[in-house]
Amino acid sequence: MQLNPSFLAPWYCLSQCIKEGGTAFSKAHGCEVWDLASRNPEVNRNFNEAMACTSKIVMTAILSQYKDGFNNIRSLVDVAGGTGGNRILHDWTDESCVEILRNCKKAIPEKTGKLIIADIVLKTDDHCDKLDGIRMAMDLVMFALTCGKERTEQEWKKLLEEGGFYRYKIIKIPALESIIEAYPE
Template structure:
């Protein structure tokens, strides 16, 4: 049988398009694994197990479709989410955990379970269908999909509000685990601190646990604060950062400014400047800083996150250092310092004088 000859670049290009076209199958299989708690089932055995063993422990499923499970696991094993090897004794394939699948464990902190569930929720996926419309006509994908922005939609939808807050909350220990060691000298001299857009207060609680002398205020929209738990040493205040911000020695903002346009970032930062002392105050921003030469493990994730901002926010984006400098200067922060951390974002420390 004569083998057809094709140019290698032709085949490679075709294969890459096929893979990208169906890349969503990876995230859907990942969501499925989280919903079925497959990683937790395997972890409960303490060793690799068979499909039958996994299926027998799926909650509310007396007759799980093992053939479906096998095909989903094939995709996840190929993406190196789980391990698989053939058992010579029983003849079955045994599925195990690795360093990647451990991030799918519901009962182990930190994990990315809640973020996977919210980002792959139909409400959050719908805006992605409108990217080309927005390129041609302007506007914002989330508003085209749902008729309002994410924040208004969440305020009227308790289910999405909880999903979103849980998703943001699961990143607390991940990001703060990198922020606190890198910024250990920066928090020590602060007497009072406001976390602007602090969600349900998890970030502020992590700071207070390490620096109990700080008078800590968690500040966010009223419908977010209404769901916030009580944290020792943290006060919750509801309000609107576009109107005013509680006074403090310093302001902390993590993954907030990337949600907004340059103009609105300037407005937020000007309110921050009013809330801190002229000579000794500072704003601590934890957000992505794009760098051309930053080839670390999160390089592609930062690019992806910029598209997430395009799909889900009203003018938000990830920014280069030059773009941050322009925003900070316009808002009245002529000096800043960038601190790189082993995480997706960096720390930007900005000063009013």
């Protein structure tokens, strides 16, 4: 997907985006990524195939490390990119994430429920692993293509609290993403 000309073009507009604001994608195409995908079947197919491939990898990693986390699930809501498959918030602004989290909280039983987020958690210390460089590169990808970003634990904590989730736990898995369990109580 990242080698598709439609996804390469924004990188040539990155400095303009930094100077003027907005997304590099909209500078390159005159619209946001979702608008182009809705009008261009090749871009849409390419994006959805990439998201489906990524979802398979992430869900395999989640299920290998998190089997007990899915016990007693009564309902599952998938808020995902492309055709769905794993939950993500990195391509949304902080304000939109808070709104999504508040809506998720409404659907979760307060005493027994939890929200499970699979997303990147950037490190802020010197304890890096072999995937941290790719996580930082994904932050640049989100900056160039969407209005989103990758977030540190402190940024996740702030979003979760503003969304009504005052307790959380981060679980590392063998993937770019981590599991973030968020509790509404």
